[in-house]
Amino acid sequence: MSLYMIRARLQCLGIPTRFFKGNHSAYSSKKDCASLQSFIPFMKLLENRREQANRSILVQVQSADSYKELYSYCSTLGIVKDMFHYREGTDPSHFILIEFEEQSHTNNVLRESTYLIDGQTIPTSSHFLWFRAANRKSPKLKQNKSACLLITNGTAMIKDDKLYEALSKCETISEEMEKLHELTKLNEMGSRLRFLTARQVEGLMSGLFPKARAYPFGSSVNGFGKMGCDLDLILRLTDEKEKEHSRLVYHCKASSSSERSANQKNMEVIGDLIYLFLPGCTQVRRILQARVPIIKYHHQLTDIECDLSMTNMSGVYMSDLLYMFGEMDYRVRPLIFTIRRWAKEVGLTNSSPGRWITNFTLTLLVLAYLQNPPNSHPVLPSLNSLVRSAGPEDAFVTEDGTDCTFARDLRKLTFAKSNVGSLEQLLVGFFEYYCHFDFNSMAVCLNEAVHLTKPDHSPMYVVNPLEKGLNVSKNVSHEEVERFKCEVKNAAWVLESQNDGRLTGLFESGRRKPLSRINFTESTKSKRLMNVTTLFKEAEDEEQTEEYKNDTMASQVKSIRKETKERIKMLEAAMGQKSRR
Structure with missing residues (x-):
């Protein structure tokens, strides 16, 4: 617990x-280091959460105070273990998530629940219910004093002003980083709601496919998710292996088209089922021509954006790998949360797809740095060392032959932790590391924790750790790589030059820049570069009042600014020549 x-x-x-x-x-x-005694392997964690969702129901109520009466009513049908409250919407609707002691108790509740027989609703059964007022025929309920809500308003996200107020009370940057992680990470309520949302999809498919599983993957489960993050799901109709001893075999319908075409048809039908029959599911969009066909929808009752696909399990295994790295050292997640926040503040990442650096790419950049920090011992081992430590139970290969085998139990690893640097030191080290990284000729690779020569001319090349032939940063443009290099240099001197040593100073330096006025379309590349130049002109104006720790630091800042301006001029000239062609 x-x-x-x-x-x-x-x-x-x-x-x-x-x-x-x-x-x-x-x-x-x-400073939770995920002690070896309490470590839970990723796939076991998913199974525990899935069983927890099977024992749970979500009930819409009049207000948070309805929990006492709801507890009394549900106690007549089963043993209530825990209750959690949240509200959703501007004119808030209130919900209480109830977990029962046994799944049989939940099944009993669902059997005793009813439909409104009015001819206008479709009588679908799910774990999503609402609690109506008692009528004259309803038996009188006894109030139970043991009823309580473990969480109230559990999905509320902290506002920026409250977040920065909390950070300002910390004494060091390291403490600020831990506080940022603590206040913004996905909480217990958020995790439970995401697995209950996945359970609804399984229930939809269970009639024809009783072994169907909807696996959450990505930020919802890998330990790097923040409050409000999307829910990525992989739907598997069955993961059961063939029983070679059985002589009775199910008749099944053979696919009459290619695997991709069949997948698209299946997804189209599933999209219709979600839209027509699943309560709370709205804004259903079928994106079937994408490399990986997906169904996107919004769940009104849980307020979660969902992406459903039927691809192989590589996404789940990648989440397993990231989860492992996050569990190895307590500093990993606060560091990644801080760098992601910084990237958002300076405009390096964007919620819309495009040519920007994604949070996934940024996470791999941080992990690669932690595997090989300059002038220090590694914080994390290479992926290949995990592969060498893998046992027979760790062998996983996808249908398309992708080998996803690596050690999945921290208790069996022999990696010696000798890096004792503070979070602040690791943060500064990250910016300095990528200040000097040669993106023009080198690729980032987590498999052997070494720099590799780029196999193609992509502006940034980050090797997919599991599908090694893929570049996870293939979408990133040359311009965005140059901006990343400029921003890491700027962040490095901001952290080194400020006397008070505040993490908020790093974020505020990004918010002072007029990034919201930059046009990201192809036709205005040169104009965007001019806007970046104005950032450094502004910095020159502020240089007269900027105080530095020493003359060496002032000289380094001046050198960085000069080098950056020269690089921008070269880019402007190159873009001008390209536009004249």
């Missing part, structure tokens, strides 16, 4: 928790 859950239960019982050490996060206390 997590520290958060223990604290919540003590509070429900009226027991003071001021002497109970631990923070308010759902999973980990401060």
Whole structure:
């Protein structure tokens, strides 16, 4: 049981928790290193969460105060284990998630639930319900004093002003990074709702496909998700292996088209089923011509954006790998959260697809740096060392032959941790590392933790750790790579030059830049470069009042600015020649 859950239960019982050490996060206390004794392998974690969703229902109620009456009613049908509250919308609707002790108790609740027989609703069964007012025929319920809500308003995201106020109370940048991670990461409520949303898709398919599984992957489960992140799902109709001893075999319908064409047809039908029959699912969009056909939809009841595909399991195994790296050292996740936040503030990442650096690419850049920090011991091992430590139970190969084998149990690894640098030191080291990285000729690779020569002329090449022939940053343009190099240099001198040593200063330096006025279309490349130049003109105006720790630092800042301006002029000239052609 997590520290958060223990604290919540003590509070429900009226027991003071001021002497109970631990923070308010759902999973980990401060500097949680995911101790070997409590480590849960990724696939086991998914299965535990799935079983938890099978024992749960989501009930829309009148208000948060309805939990007492709801608890009393549900207690007549099963043993209630935990209750969580959240609200959604500007004119908020209130919801309570209930987990029962046994799945049989949940099944009993669903059997006793009813439909409104009015001819206007489709009688679909799911774990999503609403609690109507009692009528004269309803038996009187006894109030139970043990009823309590472990979480109230559990999906609320902290606002920027409150976040920066909390960060300002920290004494060091390292503490700020931990606080940023603690206050913005996906919490217990968010995780439960995502697995319950996945459970709804499984229920939709269970009639024809009783072994169907909807696997969450990506930020929702790899430990790097923040509040409000999307839910990525891979739907598998079955993962059951053939029973060679069985003489009875199901008759099945053979596909009459190619695998891709059949996949597109299946996804089109599933999209129709989601749109027509699943309560809460709206804005269903079928993107079937993409390299990986997907169905996008919004779940109103859980307020989650969902992407559903029927591809192979490589996305799940990639999430497993990232989860492993995050569990190896408590510094990994706060560092990645901080760098992602910085990239968002300076405009390097974008929520819309395009030629920008994605959060996934940025995460791999951080992990590659942690495998080989200059002048220091590694924080993380290479992927190939995990492959060499793998046992027979770790062997996974996808249908298309992608080998996803690597050690999945931290307790079996022999990697010696000797890097004791602070989070602040690792943050500064990241910016300095990529200040000097040669993106023109070198590729980033996590497999052997070494720099490789780029196999093609992509502006940035980051090797997909599992599908090694793919470049996960293939979408990134040359201009965005140059901007990344400029921004890491700027961040390095901001952290080194400021006397007070605040993480907020790094974020504010990005917000002062007029990035919102930049046009990202192809026809205005040269204009965008001119806008970037104005950023450094502004910096020159501020240079007279900027204070530095010493003359050496001032000289380094001046050199960086000069080098960056020369690089921008070269880009402007190149873009001008290209436009004249």
